Amino acid sequence: MTMRVDFGGPGPSQARLVGDYILGPRIGSGSFAVVWRSRHRQHGLEVAVKEIDKKLLSSKVSENLLKEISILSTINHPNIIQLFESIETEDRIFLVLEYCDGGNLAAYINRHAKVSEEIARHFMRHLAAGLQVLQEKHFIHRDLKPQNLLLSTKGATLQLKIGDFGFARLAV
CATH class of the missing domain: 1.10.510.10 (Transferase(Phosphotransferase) domain 1)
Structure with a gap:
């Protein structure tokens, strides 16, 4: 689903909906993932959504991703990024993470x-x-x-x- 959304930037843009989250501007990327600044469509909570393309994952990287999800699911601490949920589709995995507005x-x-x-x-x-x-x-x-x-x-x-x-x- 695509919809118009405004994240306070230069103007509204086309955004995708993943679960209950509206994906906004891209804020980072790596070898296997793109990170989007996003919002919960009902509560307005700002989050970072890490989008992973399953086709790019080797079995080892896929295993690492499952470990990452498992580890973050067991930790709730103010000095460790919080994983709110993971959403899996046929070809993608989305990690809904705490958004850190101060960068790295x-x-x-x-x-x-x-x-x-x-x-x-x-x-x-x-x-x-x-x-x-x-x-x-x-x-x-x-x-x-x-x-x-x-x-x-x-x-x-x-x-x-x-x-x-x-x-x-x-x-x-």
Whole structure:
């Protein structure tokens, strides 16, 4: 289904409907996925929808995706990206994730050129809290980098969240 939707950009655009979500502008992409800034069509909750084309997935990548869904389904913590739901169609898988309006840590560092010790300490506390939860649940992220550390604004405060669990594993 296609409908017109306005996400506050230069003007309304054509958007697709996936489940109860209206896919808006593209906000990122990777080897196997495109991420869309989206909204719940009834509640208006802003989310990020990661669209994965099944035809592009090898059996190993498909297995990693299932692990990512499984891991994120078991974690609810303010410093880890939240998975709201996954929607599967014949040729696609959509992960409905928490939208982080502050971008990622790499972009933040590029924008600010220099990060104060106070802000670095703030981010490191959030990273440590998220990693502690992963350790307690016996998960290993395996792809921590500034691009996978997302920032969300809570009032005037930035909150760091660990994202992209595509390489995560259960520690044995």
